[in-house]
Amino acid sequence: MYGRGTTDAKGNLLCHLRAIAAFRDAGVDLPCSIKVVFDGEEESGSPSLPAWVRANTDLLKADAALSFDGGFGGSNRPRISFGSSGLLFVEIRARGAEQDLHSARARLVQNPAWRLIWALTQLKTPDGRIHLPGFYDAIRPVTHLEREMLEQAGWDDAAQQRDLGVTEFIDGVSGVDAHERLLFTPTCNIAGFATGWMGEGHKTVLPSRAACRLDFRLVADQDPNVLLATLRQFLDDHGCADFEMEDMGSIEASRTALDNAFADVVIDAARQVYGAQPETQPTGDASGRQGVWLGGMLGGIPAAGTGVGPPAWRGHAADEFMVLDYYRNGIRYAARIWELFGQQSLGGTS
Incomplete structure (x- = not known):
């Protein structure tokens, strides 16, 4: 499917709606209670969202927050982030x-x-x-678990510099230290x-x-x-x-703690659906009011952001695209997260 928004983020959003429909069509109860927030201003910074969230905290009360946006990286593995700048x-x-x-x-x-x-x-x-x-x-200082996640991320200086069109980073920083600077400075x-x-x-x-x-x-x-x-x-x-x-x-910047069961749920769901270890990072370098931001606004509940589009999905371009196999797997991914979340007995509302 071609067109602006097929991956960012109409396709991602529809994965949740189609997963809900699949449970209903099968006559099966949802494994947990779900509240869906639609924001049409994300590309302009969601200026109306903070006031709306503050006015509706009771309505939005939940045990975890999740957002789907964007797609896979060059390694063709799902990416999961637990924060944003x-x-x-x-x-x-x-x-x-x-x-x-x-x-x-x-x-x-x-x-x-x-x-x-x-x-x-x-x-x-x-x-x-x-x-x-x-x-x-x-x-907020970088925690041991966050540094450990960076060390396992497989940061590649040469690949990053090639993509950016440079031959070195500021101050000669390299390796995990470069990745940490990108995300935490x-x-x-x-x-x-x-x-x-x-x-x-x-x-x-x-x-x-x-x-x-x-x-x-x-x-x-x-x-x-x-x-x-x-x-x-x-x-x-x-x-x-x-x-x-x-x-x-x-x-506002957002960052959720990594030592919680919901982080494990999202990572395990990715492994089960895609048969691969997802790329994980403790926070992101870009900014946006999405799942982890919402988790922070709701008292710091566990949260994560991920996406189901194909690699090189050409976000914002006229020929942005979504591949149907990725879309179908995205529906399965959303459903599996909910199933694992329900099994964890985390409280029942996401």
């Missing part, structure tokens, strides 16, 4: 003269591009350190910078405006709302109180 995305704007000026006036008139650059160099220094006060204080990234004239021909100007967009990838227990306020104060304290700052969106 958070996100804070902002635009910062600096202003100078009323309009662009001849660059000779740079002797007398402040250049907003330089002011923005100087602010950014104080925010993050060449050693990689992010200098927002308290930025690292709330970070927060970032401050310049996603875009706009100022002045870069078109054809010569135009030496002193720009009147400069802007940049920053995204911070956050890890468990960092609060994007707290950091947004901290960033505003940082700019004020460093001579940039006149800078405009726009909150362009945020997502």
Whole structure:
């Protein structure tokens, strides 16, 4: 099947619905109680979901949370994650003269591009350190079980670098340490910078405006709302109180403990359905309000995220696709998770 959403995430969603239908068609009771949450805003960060969850915690009360999204990796094995990164995305704007000026006036008139650059160099220094006060204080440490999972993940430096189009990682980090940095270290990234004239021909100007967009990838227990306020104060304290700052969106980081029976259920179900050891990771590098995020919002209940699409499923492209065998196995996978969950006597609601 071809088309946007066939894997991300209509096909994944339908696996659950078809599994429910299969139990009903067979006249068999579901092995546990199931509540299904449909979110149509996931690709834009699910901005309406947090308030809705907070207003419906009684309705959503459960013993575990599960989400299906995406597909298999290059090894053609199911992937299971027990967390996701958070996100804070902002635009910062600096202003100078009323309009662009001849660059000779740079002797007398402040250049907003330089002011923005100087602010950014104080925010993050060449050693990689992010200098927002308290930025690292709330970070949840990596546990022994999480490190152990990384050591068993089969991280391949050469393969990762080939996919990324680079020949080395920052600071020469490698192996399991590189994988740990990817998943457990927060970032401050310049996603875009706009100022002045870069078109054809010569135009030496002193720009009147400069802007940049920053995204911070956050890890468990960092609060994007707290950091947004901290960033505003940082700019004020460093001579940039006149800078405009726009909150362009945020997502909370999530991470569930690995020492729980539900994690074993999802992993065992993958082994049984696919006949292979799944790829597991204690958290993810991308951000999203899905199963593990929901588990955190509901008091830290056990949670997991996985997906049933084929490798190289071309997510978001016009020729995104789902292979029918993967879809059918995805239905079996959902059903097997529920069956094992019911057998574990974890409480009965997922």
